[in-house]
Amino acid sequence: MRVAMIGTGYVGLVSGTCFSEFGHSVVCVDNDQSKIERLLRGEIPIYEPGLEDLVARNVRAGRLGFTSDLAEAVRGAEVVFIAVGTPSRRGDGHADLSYVFEAVRQVALAADGYRLVVTKSTVPVGTGGQVRALLAETRPDVDFDVASNPEFLREGSAIEDFMRPDRVVAGTDSERARDLMTELYRPLFLMETPIVHTTIESAELIKYAANAFLATKITFINEMADLCEKVGANVHDIARGIGLDGRIGRKFLHAGPGFGGSCFPKDTRALVSSAQQYGAPLTLVEQVVSSNEARKRRMAERVVAAAGGSLRDKTVGVLGLTFKPNTDDMREAPSLDIVPALLRAGARVRAYDPEGMTEARRLLTGVTWAADAYDALEGADVAVLITEWNQFRALDLDRVKAVMKAPVMVDLRNVYAPSEMVGRGFTYTSIGRPTPGVA
Known part of the structure; x- marks a missing residue:
């Protein structure tokens, strides 16, 4: 054809x-x-x-x-x-x-x-x-x-x-x-x-319904991660325990800094707007939108806490800027909320992303752009892992510790095992998982 x-x-x-x-x-x-x-x-x-x-x-x-x-x-x-x-x-x-x-x-x-x-x-x-x-x-x-x-x-x-x-x-x-x-x-x-x-109308709604449902799963597990941190539970165990239920499924139950990209934020907002226009408000999806936006804004607070309560005149090494790995798409990426908040808190930011640097330079100002992950962490007081690119999953942790000013890592994608990081001498923070030795 x-x-x-x-x-x-x-x-x-x-x-x-x-x-x-x-x-x-x-x-x-x-x-x-x-x-x-x-x-x-x-x-x-x-x-x-x-x-x-x-x-x-x-x-x-x-x-x-x-x-x-x-x-x-x-x-x-x-x-x-x-x-x-x-x-x-x-x-x-x-x-x-x-x-x-x-x-x-x-x-x-x-x-x-x-x-x-x-x-x-x-x-x-x-x-x-x-x-x-x-x-x-x-x-x-x-x-x-x-x-x-x-x-x-x-x-x-x-x-x-x-x-x-x-x-x-x-x-x-x-x-x-x-x-x-x-x-x-x-x-x-x-x-x-x-x-x-x-029908045409059903096909149009299927797309929005699918993305809204997946965005809801992400938001649900993120909020469960917050509860896990309060009570000492492990969000990975929660996700596995419910995900093995065939009615729920294991996909999109990965806690993190909130969803971004070209689809979920835009489509959930559009679905909310359409539903209000037709007099059938989707209050659940409305809450997903507001919860996700608030979550991305709050992520910088975790970095401040990991740095001892202040980022004034401290260097933060940022790993990953795109909204997900294997793309150069920066649309509504969590980094667009996190990095400016770090800068406002007084930090010097050194950042690296394997594919998103060109677009990131256009969208983010006041950032020092690094040549690779280790360059981004050179002299850093805190490392922040925002996007889980494969190359960030297998960092030489001894080298990371050697180039950093202080071995402090905030892992917003739960890439590393808390016990291993603590055993290697890192002060380590992740999402919804207890860190050994930290109440």
Whole structure:
């Protein structure tokens, strides 16, 4: 099939590339000419393991192309995906759909016959109806179908998630659109991947409901970690004890500094806003949003406490800045709350991240940027582990102790064992776990 993917951000670039790997002919479109030029040179604008090789292979095979000419791409496609950004709108947290509607308008103007227009972007319930109305208003002479096909890609493992998904959700309102969506995902039939066919409204809500539920699990275990610290329990034991229950599951029960990234914060806020708009408030999700935001702000207090109550004129070595490992994405990362709070407390901050330094330099000021983990910890009074990159899981602790001014570590991802750290002479703090010898 011939596919146009409007938007070459994280979702659009990964999805378009994977569709071409399925054997479809895909053209990815972006109005940022410099980004298109980079892609045409084989330069990938995001960090995602395996994506560079996959793009190169499908470009060589002639199945994947890039252009800034939206009209040309639409005229050559049977199915047009909208994969542009839907950032939180200032003031009310609702998803900003201006990029979606502008893309839909341009698609309508360019279409020279029937097209299936599919929203891949995460959009609030009811958007499909608005898209259908906009298409009809802009080009009443053209026959369009509309579908919703939400993505469930985890940054750092997005290719695997697309090629071997738990399920595919396709919301449609016509048999023709359903047949086209089925044909698009036919390569997954060999693995018997469930294709969940729904109405457009249900598909739009499934995406938000999934992210809100996962965000709730994270918030729940974080609050349980706080209780564990008060009573001397171990949050790892709690997570394992409840996670082995098949009704609960073990995933997303890892205590930490709060969730960030491009999806959970934005989507929970948008879901709350939509629910209020329709007069069906989701008080549980509202609490998840506020609890998570407060948690990220509180993390710096743990560093202050570990430093003896003051960070004035002390050096803090920060390991990890992105919201999770295996990505360069800094959107709503806990570090964006933690690092400025450390600076306000009077600390000198030396920081390092394997992939997020370019974006971090743009977002954080007053930071000394290190060449590697040990450089970040050189002369530090406190080490803070914010993102659990693999290289931070196997630090040479003797070397860490040697380069630091004081062997104090605040591990916000519970990477290390408290007993081992204390045994090696560290003053060690983690999340929701007792430290031997500390009341």
